[in-house]
Amino acid sequence: MFPVNYNDFDLDDINIPPRSKLYNIEPIGLGTPNVESLxxxxxxxxxxxxxxxxxxVCKTFTPYINTQSRKRDFIKGSIGPKTKYINGNSPISLEYVSALExxxxxxxLIYLTMNSWSGLFSNSVIGESRKWCPNCLEEAKNKENEIYEPLIWYIKDIKLCDKHQVNLEDSCPKCGRNLGFLHNNFFAGYCQYCLSWLGYESQNVTINNRKYQEFLLNSFKPLIANAIHLNNIPTNLRIGLILKKAIKDNNFKSISEFANFFGLEKVIMRKWINNKGKPSIDSLYKIFNKTNQSIYEMFGTSLIEQLDVNIEKPIIMKRRRLTRDEIENELMKEIKxxxxxxxxxxxxxxGFNIQTAKRNFPDLCEEINNAKLKQKRESNEREREKIKGFLLAALEMEHPQSLQQFSIEFGIPVLKIKKYFPELSRKLIERYGSYVTKMQKLKSENIKSEIREIVSDLHNVGVYPSDKAIRKKLSHPYCLVVPEYREVWKEQLVSLGYNKFKDVLTK
Ligand SMILES: [Zn+2]
Ligand SMILES: [Zn+2]
Structure with a gap:
């Protein structure tokens, strides 16, 4: 045998990209103010x-979760109680992000949360429950766009959709409940409790403080959109540094004078300057009233980065850059x-940058994007047609199926069927319902005639048809505990001349 020369194997050349355990689906609206929530x-x-x-969540996240209580919840199959923190800036949110990534x-996926701005806000930056613009949802549905719920809707106190100039809603129009952020039956755009669609054409505009709403939107939209472009994530030192600089640049003589100028407490201002706490949104609004600068303009831009000496630098992945020709080559290969x-x-x-590709080869990129979109739409359409075909066939079946049985047989989740085909689902449910009613009626009639027959048979052979005696012969021995069947037994006794129940029956 010839010895194998292992030097011939260049292990560096074997480059197998990692496979993901869950589908690597793209977040909607990355890098825009309307990026979807986690x-x-x-x-x-x-x-x-x-x-x-x-x-x-419970089956796939557990290995990546470090918090013991959450791990226990997940093992028990429960998402746990603190879902309002998932989209915000908190250790919970970070655990979800790292598991999902x-x-x-x-x-x-971190840009689908407020974690990039945890240096500026407390963890209550997200409200208590879901909010949505019914018009945005309805519009997305009518245009057959993918339905999703953007992060901006969830920011605490934001109550206005600036696109439609209507109120965001926070309770289901049908069942009236407030909707938590994550729930077993949660589908973006739907109520998790009664499964109602939340979109409609709302005309509801009852905003009390429009200026405050505009301040919030002008602050959070650029914060959310620009998180992806941050070179470094602001730490909680940033606010103190900027305030100190503002005092100096504007010739305020003391912290007290500075605080007074904005109508804020001196003690609190001192805390912020010393990095002992973060301003509430209300306080930031007070500052805005004097400076006319949004939160993003005040604290989000990196103009003072030279001062911000302690900001942690993120670890930058080292990767060989593809040349322009190589990128073009990859794009062309993909198109073919x-x-x-x-x-x-x-x-x-x-391993090339999407922005570089878009800048240099906008047409090729657009072609790929459009084709991908078209392919996705077509495959969704095919899936819908397939489900529709199954449903129509199920509606013709001799023995009607319940929606549950249908779902199990075809491996399609009940909620998906209801969402795609509400009308056909309703028909299936109704058809099964009336079938069940019919079968129950038939069964009940059979039991009644069996009781009558047994009573007569016993009577004919000279045995008193006591409940004990007929129970021995009944195919459902305990049916006499049901009042309806007991009445049949008594009636039959009376009709055969036994008077024991005569009074009872005529009452
Ligand atoms: Zn809207
Ligand atoms: Zn509801």
């Missing part, structure tokens, strides 16, 4: 996997392949 992303991900949310092999990857995925796998 919980909305989770709901779409669960839908892609045909799983309900608790199954997805590991499972999808993405590295941009009948387009099956998204641009983001392609960039991730091949």
């Amino acid at each position: 919980t909305s992303y989770i709901s779409r991900l669960a839908e892609c996997h045909n799983l309900n949310i608790a199954t997805l 590991a499972l999808t092999t993405r590295n941009d 392949k009948n387009y099956y990857k998204s641009l983001h995925k392609l960039c991730d796998e091949k």
Whole structure:
């Protein structure tokens, strides 16, 4: 035998991209003010996997969770109580982000939360329950866009959709409940309790303090959109540094004078300057009233980065840059392949920057994006048609099926069927309902005639048809405990001349 020369293997050349455990679906609206929230992303991900949310979260996240109480909840199959922190800036949110990033092999899911700005806000930056613009939802549905819930809707105190100039809603129009952020039956755009669609054409505009709403929107929209472009994440030192600089630049003589100018407490101002606490949104609004600067303009931009000496630098992944020609080559190759990857995925796998690709080859990128979109739409459409076909066939079946049985037989989640085909689902449910009623009636008639027959038979052979005696012969021995059947027994006795129950029956 010849010895194998291992030197011939260049192990560095074997480059297998990591496979993701969950589908690497793209977040909607990355880098825009309307980027989707992490919980909305989770709901779409669960839908892609045909799983309900608790199954997805509890079964797949557990290995990546460090907090013991959460781990225990997940092992028990429960999402746990603190879902309002998932989209915000908190350790819970970070655990969800890192679990999801590991499972999808993405590295941009943090921008679906407020974690990039935890240096500026306390963890109550997100409100208590979901809010939504019914018009945005309805519009997305009519245009057949993917339904999602953007992070901006969830920011505490934001009550206005600036696109439609209507109030955000926070209770289900049908069942009236407030809706938590993550729930087993959560689908973006739907109530998790009564499964009603939350979109409609609202005319509701009852905003009390429009100036405050505009301040919030002008502050949070750029914060959310620009999180992805931050070179470094602001720490909680930033506010103190900026305030100190403002005192100096504007020739305030003391912290007290500075605080007075904004109508704020000196003690509190001192705390912020010494990095002992973060301003509430209300306090930031007071500052805005004097400076006319949004939170983003005051604290979000990196103009004072030279002062911000203690800001942690994120670890930058080192990767060989592809040349312009190589990028073009990769894009062309992808186009010839009948387009099956998204641009983001392609960039991730091949190791080039999506912005560079878009800048240099806008047409190629657009072609890939459009083709991918078209492919996705077509596959959704095919899936819907398939489900519709199954449903129509089920409606013709001799023995009607329940929606549950249908769902199990075809492996399609009940909620998905209801969402795609509310009318056909209703028909299926009704058809099964009336079938069940009919069968129950038939069964009940059979039991009644059996009772009558047995009573007569016993009577004919000279045995008193006591309940004990007929129970021995009944196919459902305990049916006499049901008042309806007991009455039949008594009636039959009376009709045969036994008078024991005569009075009872004539009453
Ligand atoms: Zn809207
Ligand atoms: Zn509801």
